[in-house]
Every structure is written in structure tokens, then in C-alpha cells.
Amino acid sequence: MQFKDVLGNGDLRTRLLRMVDSGRTGHSLMFVEKDGQGALPLAMALVQYMMCRDRRTGEDSCGACPVCRRVSGMIHPDLHFAFPVNVPAKASSSRKPLSSAFLQEWRELYAENPYFTEADLYRKLDIGDKAGIINVSQAREILDALSLKSYEGGNKYMVVWLPERMNAEAANTLLKIVEEPSPDTYFFFITHSPERVISTIRSRSQIIRLYPVPQQELAPALEQRLRLSPEEALLYARISGGSPGAAVAMASGGVSAETYFPLLTGMLDNILSGDLPALLEGNDSLVGLGRERQRGFILYSEDFLRKTLMFSKKLSSIADAMPEETVAVERYSGLLPQDFYSKAFKALEEARSAVESNVNAKMVFCHLANVLFAIKNF
Numbered sequence: 122m123q124f125k126d127v128l129g130n131g132d133l134r135t136r137l138l139r140m141v142d143s144g145r146t147g148h149s150l151m152f153v154e155k156d157g158q159g160a161l162p163l164a165m166a167l168v169q170y171m172m173c174r175d176r177r178t179g180e181d182s183c184g185a186c187p188v189c190r191r192v193s194g195m196i197h198p199d200l201h202f203a204f205p206v207n208v209p210a211k212a213s214s215s216r217k218p219l220s221s222a223f224l225q226e227w228r229e230l231y232a233e234n235p236y237f238t239e240a241d242l243y244r245k246l247d248i249g250d251k252a253g254i255i256n257v258s259q260a261r262e263i264l265d266a267l268s269l270k271s272y273e274g275g276n277k278y279m280v281v282w283l284p285e286r287m288n289a290e291a292a293n294t295l296l297k298i299v300e301e302p303s304p305d306t307y308f309f310f311i312t313h314s315p316e317r318v319i320s321t322i323r324s325r326s327q328i329i330r331l332y333p334v335p336q337q338e339l340a341p342a343l344e345q346r347l348r349l350s351p352e353e354a355l356l357y358a359r360i361s362g363g364s365p366g367a368a369v370a371m372a373s374g375g376v377s378a379e380t381y382f383p384l385l386t387g388m389l390d391n392i393l394s395g396d397l398p399a400l401l402e403g404n405d406s407l408v409g410l411g412r413e414r415q416r417g418f419i420l421y422s423e424d425f426l427r428k429t430l431m432f433s434k435k436l437s438s439i440a441d442a443m444p445e446e447t448v449a450v451e452r453y454s455g456l457l458p459q460d461f462y463s464k465a466f467k468a469l470e471e472a473r474s475a476v477e478s479n480v481n482a483k484m485v486f487c488h489l490a491n492v493l494f495a496i497k498n499f
């Protein structure tokens with residue numbers, strides 16, 4: 122991975138280049154991101170820049186030397202990885218829950234989509250509904266890997282993906298080496314929840330916070346990669362909150378506008394016709410979607426209502442409605458009262474934050490339906 126191929130975060134890239142060029146790279150960096158935002162490709166570009174034999178100082182790694190090639194393929198012997206794993210769902214598998222046992226899957230997943238999400242990883246590892254963990258055996262494996270002499274006589278690099286998945290025993294095992302790293306060892310932690318990472322490790326790390334990828338950069342990338350129409354690409358760029366990984370997961374995981382559109386229009390129709398029982402009954406399909414898709418539905422609903430609001434204000438040319446939505450958007454723009462919008466956006470925001478905090482989905486959507494119903498009907 123070269124910096125030039127990482128989406129977004131241009132300012133951060135400049136900062137990282139300057140940090141390496143001035144010799145001020147900390148031995149423990151902690152990248153903080155939202156799931157799928159691109160901390161792994163950014164960290165990989167940084168490692169490649171640090172290791173490259175022929176780097177263009179202040180710009181990028183060369184991308185062509187043998188070191189760059191091995192780093193890109195995640196096969197350089199001085200570059201190590203630890204990530205949460207678990208026992209695969211298939212009972213026949215005898216694989217131990219160690220990152221080293223799943224390196225092949227890890228590399229394949231990264232080659233397919235460097236912005237993969239935590240859920241993408243667990244699917245790839247086939248660990249069913251189990252969450253991954255980094256246990257003490259894995260932590261010992263990290264220590265073992267770093268105790269070896271560097272293969273090429275240079276530095277050793279350890280990428281720990283989701284240190285918040287370490288249990289206490291594992292974290293304590295790693296603590297000493299993070300607190301007193303040897304001069305040739307670099308840690309790159311990538312976290313989605315810094316507050317859940319053991320504070321002693323967090324406080325020893327230089328924090329690098331990623332920003333959402335801007336829509337105007339993400340949409341064309343999605344359009345090309347997933348062969349979407351410009352309108353669809355823009356929709357996913359918007360509802361993913363600037364996370365390429367989340368956008369790819371929504372667009373390719375059967376979570377598409379076609380899934381959300383009938384659910385939302387059904388909801389709006391029941392609100393407009395004043396049919397509360399039917400509205401509440403429709404919630405069952407939302408509850409069955411699972412948390413990630415429920416979040417997607419809420420984001421899609423916000424986006425759809427933003428479009429109807431634009432239409433109602435005669436701003437249809439900048440609403441970016443998809444061709445298949447246009448008729449519905451236009452129709453609802455004539456039916457929903459103007460005071461519906463601000464209250465509806467507020468209710469959707471609250472529902473999203475409740476879904477993200479794992480509040481019971483039945484309660485969240487029941488509350489949302491009641492609030493939306495009341496805005497129109499009381």
C-alpha cells in the first residue's frame with residue numbers, strides 16, 4: 122500500500138511523513154478510527170514508507186522494491202500481525218485461536234478489500250456469531266515474534282488490529298514491551314474504541330485520529346470499484362459516514378437501497394394514512410435486520426427525507442435522488458408537512474445512537490414509530 126492509494130486523510134498523511142522524515146516516530150502509535158475508515162491501509166502505507174529501500178522522501182514509498190512488494194503482500198518477515206480470532210464454527214476444525222493460524226485469511230481479506238470491517242473479518246474467519254478475542258496465548262505469540270532477531274537486520278513492526286479485543290491477561294502480558302520497547306521495535310495499534318483499550322497501553326501511545334473520507338473522494342472510488350451509478354455511489358458514501366469499509370459492506374452485502382426503500386415507504390404510508398397498528402406491525406421486519414442493517418436503515422431514511430425536503434423546497438436538481446427513487450421522493454415531498462422534517466431528523470438521530478449503544482431494537486423502533494406517527498397525526 123502506498124500513501125497515494127489511501128482514501129482520504131491527506132493532512133494526516135503529511136503529518137506522518139514529516140514524523141518519519143524528522144526521525145520522531147514513536148515506538149507505539151495508536152490509530153483511532155470508525156470501523157472501516159481506513160486505518161489499516163494508512164498504517165500499512167506508513168510501514169511501507171518506513172521500510173522501503175528506495176523511498177521518495179516526503180512523498181511515498183517506491184512501491185516497487187522487493188521490500189515494498191513483501192510489505193504489500195503482508196509477507197515481510199519483520200512485519201507481524203495480531204488480530205482478534207476465535208475457534209471456527211465448523212466443529213471439524215482443529216485450528217487454535219491464534220492470529221498465526223489465520224494469516225492466510227487475513228491476507229486474502231486485505232487483498233480483497235483493505236478497508237474491511239470487524240464483521241467482515243469474523244465472516245472471513247468463519248467464527249459464526251462469536252466475537253473475536255486476543256487472548257494471552259496470542260499475546261505470548263506477539264512477544265515471541267518480537268524477541269527474534271530482525272530478519273533483515275532492520276526494525277521489527279507489529280500491527281495489532283483492535284487491541285480493545287485483548288482480555289486483561291493478554292494486555293498485561295504485552296504491557297512491559299509496550300512500556301519499554303526495544304529501539305528496533307514499532308507497535309501500530311488500530312482501534313475502534315480507544316476507551317476500551319487498557320489505559321497503560323493507550324497512554325504510552327501516540328494517538329493518530331482518522332477523519333471520515335470526504336464524499337467527493339469516496340463516491341467516485343465506490344462507483345469505480347463496485348460499478349455503481351453515480352447516484353448510488355453518492356448515497357453509500359453519504360450513509361456510510363465516510364467509512365469506505367462500511368460503504369462497501371452496505372453496497373455489496375445485500376444491504377442496498379432496494380432493501381431499505383420498501384421498508385421506509387411502507388412506514389411513511391402508514392404514518393400518512395394514520396394507521397398506527399400497521400406501522401407497529403411493520404417494525405418486525407426492522408427488528409429482524411440485525412444491528413448493522415438497522416443502522417443502515419436509519420441512515421438511509423435520513424438521506425431519503427433530506428431528498429424529499431429538497432424537493433419540497435424546489436431544489437430537486439441538487440437532491441441527488443436515484444432515478445428509481447425520484448417518483449417516490451417527489452410524491453412524499455408533497456405529502457409530508459414542513460414541520461415533519463426537523464422533528465423526524467431528531468428522532469432518527471436518537472434512534473441511531475440507541476442502536477449503536479445496543480439498546481433493544483424492538484424498543485428503539487417502537488419508540489421511533491410512535492414519535493414519527495405523533496409528529497404527523499397529533
Ligand SMILES: [Zn+2]
Nearest residue numbers: 173183186189
Ligand atoms: Zn520500496
